[in-house]
Amino acid sequence: MTPSTTQDAISHGTVRSSSRTGLLVGVLVACGLALLPLLTLLKDALIGGGNGPLQLGFDGANQVRGTLLLVGGEGLLGAILGTAIGWLTAVCRFPGRRWLRMAQLVPMAFPAYLLAASLVDWGSHRGMRIHGLGWAIVLLTLANYSYVFLLSTESFSVSGRRLLEASRSLGVGPWSSFFRVALPIALPSIGAGVALSAMEVVNELGAVRLLGVPSLSAGILDRWQVDGDPQGAALLSLVALGIVAVLIATERLLRQRSRRWNLEGSRGGGHVWPLTGWRSALAQLLCALPPLGAVAIPVLWIQEGWQGLEAESIAELGQLASRSLGLALLATAVTCLAALLLAISRRWSPQPLVRQLSFLAGLGYAIPGSVLALGLIILGGPLGFSPVLLLLWGYGDRFIAVSKQGLDAALERIPPSIDETATSLGCDWLGVLRRIHLPLLRGPLLVGSLLVFVDVVKELPITLALRPFDFDTLAVRVFQYASDERVGAAMAPALLIMVFGLIASFALIPTLEERD
Amino acid sequence: MRFKLTAIPTTALATTALAATTLASAIGVAGMAQNRPQEVNVYSGRHYNTDKQLYAEFTRRTGIKVNLLEGKDDELIQRLKSEGSKSKADLLVLVDAARLYRAQKANLFRSISSPELNKDVPANLRDPGGRWYALTRRARPVMVNTAMVNPKSIRTYADLAKPEFKGKLCLRSRASVYSQSLVADELVRRGATATRQWVRGVVANMKEPFFTSDTTMVRAVGQGQCGASIANQYYLARLLSGDNTADRATAKKVRVVWPNPTHVNVTAGGVTRSSRNPEAARRLLEFLASPTSGEGYAAANNEYPLKGWGNNPTLKAFGTFKASTVSMEQLGQRNREAVQLMTEAGWE
Secondary structure, three states, rough: OOOHHHHHOOOOOOOOOOHHHHHHHHHHHHHHHHHHHHHHHHHHHHHOOOOOOOHHHHHHHHHHHHHHHHHHHHHHHHHHHHHHHHHHHHHEEEEOOOHHHHOOOHHOOHHHHHHHHHHHHHHHOOOOOOOOHHHHHHHHHHHHHHHHOOOOHHHHHOOHHHHHHHHOOOOOOOOHHHHHHHHHHHHHHHHHHHHHHHHHHHHHHHHHHOOOOOOHHHHHHHHHHHHHOHHHHHHHHHHHHHHHHHHHHHHHHHHHHOOOOOOOOOOOOOOOOEEHHHHHHHHHHHHHHHHHHHHHHHHHHHHHHHHOOOOOHHHHHHHHHHHHHHHHHHHHHHHHHHHHHHHHHHHHHOHHHHHHHHHHHHHHHOOOHHHHHHHHHHHHHHHOOOOOHHHHHHHHHHHHHHHHHHHHHHHHHHHHHHHHHHHHOOHHHHHHHHHHHHHHHHHHHHHHHHHHEEEEEEEOHHHHHHHOOOOOOOHHHHHHHOOOHHHHHHHHHHHHHHHHHHHHHHHHHHOOOHHH | OOOOOOOHHHHHHHHHHHHHHHHHHHHHHHHHOOOOOOOOEEEEEOOOOHHHHHHHHHHHHOOOOEEEEEHHHHHHHHHHHHHHHOOOOOOEEEEEEHHHHHHHHOOOOOOOHHHHHHHHOOOOOOOOOOOOEEEEEOOOOOOEEEEOOOOOOOOHHHHHHHHHHOEEEEEOOOOOOHHHHHHHHHHHHHHHHHOOOOOOOOHHOOOOOOOOOOHHHHHHHHHHOOEEOOOHHHHHHHHHHHOOOOHHHHHHOOEEEEOOOOOOEEEEEEOOOOOOOHHHHHHHHHHHHHHHHHHHHOOOOOOOOOOOOOOOOOHHHHHOOEOOOOHHHHHOOHHHHHHHHHHHHHOO
C-alpha cells in the first residue's frame, strides 16, 4: 500500500468504498426504520386537525416541571450511587465484595412500576402513604442505578487499573486517585449510564402515575388519547425529545473531553485499595442496601398479600411466559444487530450525515412507548403488517439506544491506530469488525443484549398497544390486574417477570467476573 | 476479556427455537383473528377471568368463537381510531360514560336495532341511537369511618363541602375518569355555579394529597386517616369479600353512605363501525346484556346488574340507593367542562 492510500485509510476515507457503501446503505435503512414512526407521528400531529395556538397550559407546565425534577433527582442520586458502588466493587478489597458486586444486577430485574405498585400497596396496609416526588425519585433510582453501575464499573476495572497502580506508587491516596485519575477516565461511561437511566425516567409511566407525580409521559398520553389533542401531545413530545437530546449531547461532550484510548485490559493483580474496619463496613452497607431494598419491596408485598393470591392456570402462565420470552429474544437479536451496525458506522464514516442520523436513531428511546406504538399503527395498519412484526419494530426503535450507548463508549476506548493498522494490512470494515472489533466488543455487546432483553420483558406500552388478539404477555397481564387494583391476581405473572429479570441479570455475572 | 465460546452456539440455538415458536404461535393467532362468520373479535376495557368463562359459554351455545383483546379503555379507543376501516374489532366494551361518549364522537360505533337489547337495557343506560348498550352498573357512594364522621351528616354530595368536614375528606385525583364523571353529574343536576362552589369546598376540606387508587383510599378511611371519601362500591366489596384477613378487618370499619341521588356509571358495549361480522357482534351483546349472563358479568367485579340489586350478599349489605337520573350521554357531554372546572379549583 502506498503512503497516500494509508493516509486515506487513517482518515477513514475512500479505501474499499464499495464495501463501505453496503455499510452506508445498512445504516440508512436502520435509521429510516427508526425515524419513520416518529416522522409519521409528527406529520399526523401537525397536519391532522387540532386547532388554536400551541401552548403548554397549566397542566403542561406542571408536567414539564415534574419530569425535570424526576430526571434531575434520579440522575444525581443514580450517578452517585452507581459510581460509588462501581468504584468500590471494582478496585477496593473488602469482605463480601464479589457477592455484593453480583448483587448489583438484582435491581434490574424489577420494573419501576412493579416496585411502586407493591410499595404503595404494602404501605397502604400499614397506614403509610407512599406518594409524591421524593418516593418517585427513590424508587426510580433503585430501578435504574444499575445502568450507571454497569458502565462505570466496567470502565474502572478495565481501563484504569494500571494507571491507578502508577498513581498509587507515586503516593497519591485513594480519594485523589479516584477524583484525579479514575473519574476522568470513567466519565464517558458514567455519562452514558446516567443518560440511559434518565431516558428511562423520561419515559416512565406506571410508577409516576401511581405516585401522583405529574410527568410528560402521562401528559403526552392523556392529551393524545383522552383530550383528543394530537397537536398538544406532539408539543409535549418535542419537550421530552429536547430533554433527551440535551442528555445525549451532554454525554457526548463529556466523552469528547475525556477521550482516552486504552486497551491494556490488565487482568488479575489484585485490588488496589484494601479497606478495613469501619471503611469496610461502610462499603458493605452501601453496596448491600440498594439490592436488598429492591428485593425487600416485592417480597414484603407478596408476604403481605399472599392470602389474596389468585392463581392463574399453569397452562395460561406458561403461555404468557413463553410469549414474553420469545418476543424478548427476537427483539434482542434485532436490536443489537442494528445497534452494532450504527455504532461501527460512526467509526468508519467521516460523513457528518451518518453521525447525525445514527444520533437521531437513538431518540426513539425518548418517545413514550404508547406514542411510538401509535406511530407504528398509523404506519403499519394500511400496509397490513403483522402485529408481531410491528411489535419487534417498536422494541427495536425504543431500545436501540440501550445497546448502542455501551458500544459507542467501548469503541471510543479502542485506539483508531488499530483499525488503521488492520486497514493498511488489507482488511475491509467487515474484516476489522470480525477480527478486531467484535472480539473487543463482546463484553459491551453481551451487556447491551441482556439490558435489551430485560427491558423487553418488562416493556408495557408498546406491547399493550400493538399485540394481536389473545396475545397477552406477562407485563400486560400484571398491568391490567394492577390497574384494576387487583393485587392478588397480578402477583403470579409479576413473580415470573422478576424471575426472568433475575436470570438475565445473573447471565451478566461472567462479564463482571471477567473483570476481576 | 475471554468468554466461554461453547456457550454461544447453545444459546443461539435455544434463542432461535424459542423465537420461532413464538412467531409461529403469533402467526397462528393472527390467522385465527381473520374474520370468518363463526368468529367475533372483542376489544375490551375489562380484565376479568370470569369474563372469559362467559365468552366460552356464548361459544358453546352459538358456535361463534370469541377472540379477545383486553386493554385500557382510552388506548383501545385510540387503537380503533387509528386502525380505521381496517380494524378487525367487531365489539367494543368500555368502562365509564366519558369514554363511551368519546368513542361515539369518534364515530367508532354503528347503530343497531335489537328488540332484545331494548327490553333488557333501561333507556337511560343505552344510547338513544342504538350505538352502545350498558352491561353492568356501578355506583360511587360516600364511604365514611364512623369513628370520625357521623354518617347521618351526609345526605348529598353537596354536604361534603361543608366546613365541618375540614381536614377529614380524601378524594381520588382529577386524572381518574371516576372523579370526572362524578363532577359532570353534579354539573348536569346543579349547574356550573353551584358545582364550582362545591368543588372548591371539597378541595378545601382535603386531608391527604389526592389518591391515585380507590383501594388505598378506602383502606385509609378504614384505618382512620380519612374520615370520608367517595369511591366505587366494588372496591369496598372486594376488600370485604377477599381472602386477606387484615383487609377484611379494615374494610369492616368503613360504612357506605348513599347520597340522594347517587352517581351511577356503566360498563357498556357497542358494535364497531368497522365490524365485518355485526350479526355475531350483536348476538354477543344480547347475550352479555341478558339477565342471566348479565348477572355473571356484574358479579365478576361486584357490580350491579342493569335492573334491580342482584344477589351479591356483600352488595346487599350495603343497602339500596336512589340513582341519579342523569343519562350516560349527558355525563359524556359535560366531561370536558368538568375537568376544566376541577383544574381551576385546584383538584389535582
